[in-house]
Amino acid sequence: MTTLSGPQTAAVVMMNLDRARAVEVMKHLSESEAEAIAAEIIRMRRLDTGATARALRQFHRIASGRIAPGRGGRDVAAGLLEASFGSERAAGVLTRVNSSMAGTSLEFLNAADPAQLATLLEAELPQTIALVLAHLRTNHAAEVLAALADPLRTDVAHAIATMGTATQEAIAVVAETLRSRTGVFAMREGAEAIGGVQPLVEIINRSDATIEKALLASLEDRDTALAEDIRSRMVTFADIVKLEDRDAQRVLRGVDIRTLALSLKGVNQAIADVIRKNVSERNREVLDDELRTMGPVRMSQVEEARSEIVRTIRALTAAGEITVHRADEDEIVY
Numbered sequence: 217m218t219t220l221s222g223p224q225t226a227a228v229v230m231m232n233l234d235r236a237r238a239v240e241v242m243k244h245l246s247e248s249e250a251e252a253i254a255a256e257i258i259r260m261r262r263l264d265t266g267a268t269a270r271a272l273r274q275f276h277r278i279a280s281g282r283i284a285p286g287r288g289g290r291d292v293a294a295g296l297l298e299a300s301f302g303s304e305r306a307a308g309v310l311t312r313v314n315s316s317m318a319g320t321s322l323e324f325l326n327a328a329d330p331a332q333l334a335t336l337l338e339a340e341l342p343q344t345i346a347l348v349l350a351h352l353r354t355n356h357a358a359e360v361l362a363a364l365a366d367p368l369r370t371d372v373a374h375a376i377a378t379m380g381t382a383t384q385e386a387i388a389v390v391a392e393t394l395r396s397r398t399g400v401f402a403m404r405e406g407a408e409a410i411g412g413v414q415p416l417v418e419i420i421n422r423s424d425a426t427i428e429k430a431l432l433a434s435l436e437d438r439d440t441a442l443a444e445d446i447r448s449r450m451v452t453f454a455d456i457v458k459l460e461d462r463d464a465q466r467v468l469r470g471v472d473i474r475t476l477a478l479s480l481k482g483v484n485q486a487i488a489d490v491i492r493k494n495v496s497e498r499n500r501e502v503l504d505d506e507l508r509t510m511g512p513v514r515m516s517q518v519e520e521a522r523s524e525i526v527r528t529i530r531a532l533t534a535a536g537e538i539t540v541h542r543a544d545e546d547e548i549v550y
Contacts, residue, residue: 220271227256228271230296242300247536250300251309254293305539307414322351322391330356334363336397342368346375347390350415358422361431370434376416377442413442417449421530425523451530453479453522455540457490459529463538464494467528473499477506478521481513 220228230238230253242250297306325333325348337345337360345364349357349372361369420428436443456464468476468491476495480488480503492500532538 220267221256223252223256224260225271227253227260228268231257231260232268232272235295235299238296239299242296245300247301247305247309250297254297254309257293257296322348322387322394325351325394326353326356330359331363334360336394338364338368342371342375343379344390345372346379347387348394349419350376350379351387354418355422357419358427361419362423362427366430366434369431370438373416373420373431373435374438374442376419377413377446379412413445413449417446420446421450421534425519451526451533451540453526454487455529456525457486458541459490459538460541461494463532464490466532466538467525468494471525471528473502473506475521475524476503477510478513478518479525480507481510481518 230241233241242253245253294306297309300306301309328336337348340348345368349360352360361372364372420431423431432443432447435446456467459467476491480491492503495503529538529540533540
């Protein structure tokens with residue numbers, strides 16, 4: 217490699233830093249920057265001395281004699297991301313990296329109508345459908361999954377969570393089969409993609425409340441441990457207590473008072489306190505008046521109100537505007 221791009225040069229430097237220092241550097245990057253560098257670390261694996269020296273010189277570091285080649289690969293990138301962002305956010309970043317590196321073999325399906333695509337796929341094995349959904353944009357995959365009928369929908373969700381890795385050859389075969397049936401040609405073949413629980417969580421997070429509830433119930437009947445793992449990674453209404461005050465205020469800013477009042481019906485005190493604390497004094501008074509005059513309501517109305525708030529949390533979290541603090545991200549190190 218005689219010419220290195222900016223992300224490639226940054227990746228080489230990260231690969232040659234002491235791990236603890238590399239983690240500290242990674243923490244100061246945005247997720248998009250971390251994705252770009254992680255992708256380059258995975259691609260490079262090992263570099264020759266000359267390429268390493270050139271990259272280090274670009275960062276005004278003196279390279280003399282034989283410089284030990286930096287070690288890259290998926291494990292190195294995953295370790296840096298996890299130590300920098302916590303395991304859950306790191307899994308999301310790495311999933312996006314792997315998905316982008318898998319190429320565009322199945323990208324043409326993102327333009328298909330979700331209902332038509334579901335019809336096209338319903339004759340396939342659940343494992344094949346899972347492979348396809350894992351390579352679609354998350355929102356599109358959620359719509360296709362919703363369009364599948366049970367028990368196939370549950371079979372596919374289970375397959376996504378448990379399929380592990382898919383080789384380039386497997387992706388190419390599926391893409392070619394679907395291209396021949398749709399008459400559409402993809403641009404290029406992919407490399408390698410990863411399935412697992414996190415991609416399924418991201419798909420379910422973008423499904424509506426009814427699909428989410430039914431799918432989790434079906435998965436629980438089949439695999440209790442898997443269902444619990446999925447629930448533990450999903451953003452829920454209760455996660456509002458895990459937000460910093462400014463993030464909670466960002467979530468609540470666009471929610472109307474009646475929706476807030478409905479969401480507070482029968483809620484535990486900790487959640488109620490967070491919501492009341494993070495609305496303006498004027499809105500707090502209006503909220504109290506709404507609760508006093510509301511009277512009994514259907515549970516379905518309460519669930520829909522909470523789902524609206526959850527959708528806002530998920531959207532802002534996905535955009536990197538707020539952070540839901542998990543237990544494994546709360547550890548303090550010195």
